[in-house]
Amino acid sequence: MAVCVGIIGKDNSPKFFTCLNPAEELNFQYKVLSALDVVEEKLNCGSKGATDLRELYLGMLYTLETHKIYGYVTNTKIKFIIVVDSTNMALRDNEIRSMFRKIHSEYADIVCNPFYIPGEPICSKSFTGSIKNIMTGTV
Amino acid sequence: MAEETLFEVLHSEIINYVLQNGESRNKDGKDEDLSTIEYIGFSTGYRLIERLTKEMPRFKDELDTMKFICTDFWSAVYKKQIDNLRTNHQGIYVLQDNAFRFLTKISNGKQYLEAAPRYVSFTCGIIRGCLANLNIFCLVTAEVQNMPSCKFHIQVQRT
Numbered sequence: 076m077a078v079c080v081g082i083i084g085k086d087n088s089p090k091f092f093t094c095l096n097p098a099e100e101l102n103f104q105y106k107v108l109s110a111l112d113v114v115e116e117k118l119n120c121g122s123k124g125a126t127d128l129r130e131l132y133l134g135m136l137y138t139l140e141t142h143k144i145y146g147y148v149t150n151t152k153i154k155f156i157i158v159v160d161s162t163n164m165a166l167r168d169n170e171i172r173s174m175f176r177k178i179h180s181e182y183a184d185i186v187c188n189p190f191y192i193p194g195e196p197i198c199s200k201s202f203t204g205s206i207k208n209i210m211t212g213t214v
Numbered sequence: 215m216a217e218e219t220l221f222e223v224l225h226s227e228i229i230n231y232v233l234q235n236g237e238s239r240n241k242d243g244k245d246e247d248l249s250t251i252e253y254i255g256f257s258t259g260y261r262l263i264e265r266l267t268k269e270m271p272r273f274k275d276e277l278d279t280m281k282f283i284c285t286d287f288w289s290a291v292y293k294k295q296i297d298n299l300r301t302n303h304q305g306i307y308v309l310q311d312n313a314f315r316f317l318t319k320i321s322n323g324k325q326y327l328e329a330a331p332r333y334v335s336f337t338c339g340i341i342r343g344c345l346a347n348l349n350i351f352c353l354v355t356a357e358v359q360n361m362p363s364c365k366f367h368i369q370v371q372r373t
Contacts, residue, residue, distance in 0.1 A: 085349070129271040150267035151347045183265040193260055193347075 079158035081107040147175040248335040255339020263344040305370035314364040330358040
């Protein structure tokens with residue numbers, strides 16, 4: 076179970092943000108946005124020939140006392156960030172990976188929606204609903 | 215099988231619609247305005263590529279991306295692969311399709327050669343849209359010499 080999901084656009088501007096506890100949202104925004112530096116670093120050293128970095132999933136970006144932060148970057152340079160509670164030992168790498176896959180499918184669906192203009196912040200209710208379901212693991 | 219026909223019919227109907235709309239505005243016999251069709255292609259490609267690259271590993275470089283366009287992308291949209299890809303390694307790519315899907319239904323002779331640009335501009339837009347979303351900004355033009363075969367010239371803009 077993740078506590079927060081963020082989607083960051085090509086130009087590093089936030090497109091979508093949701094967390095379980097709305098009171099902590101600002102706090103999580105700082106954490107997610109500071110993770111972008113690590114994402115950048117990982118992407119840049121990928122060009123030096125490391126083979127496993129061709130995967131879209133970047134793995135754990137960094138840990139804080141209370142949270143772990145995972146990242147995923149699509150081919151179109153859209154970044155997905157998941158924040159997980161450090162005390163939560165039940166979530167393994169594979170589950171995080173499949174969570175990211177589901178978020179990616181949802182994102183591909185919303186981009187193909189003719190009412191969504193690419194590059195705008197996402198404010199669709201059904202999208203928020205399905206991301207919440209992915210976060211809590213009810214799908 | 216059925217959905218392939220639907221796509222072709224929809225495509226040619228969009229072209230008819232756009233040309234009819236353009237005709238009423240543009241009566242002085244200039245070249246047909248195909249930019250609307252190109253733009254429809256652009257936004258289609260821009261959105262479509264997000265879905266098509268979902269299962270793909272990250273692209274290494276520009277050439278890798280072009281190869282993806284020639285193989286996976288082309289088979290997804292046109293049910294075949296590009297027959298020939300050429301590049302000068304300086305940002306110019308030429309994609310040749312010997313039996314382009316939208317032209318195979320038209321007579322092979324010279325009769326309808328001047329109508330060919332209508333049927334390739336949507337594809338030019340799709341390619342441009344895909345590459346734009348993959349952060350490669352380019353100009354795409356098409357060239358039809360013998361009827362069902364078609365060449366797409368991609369000129370990458372470097373800043």
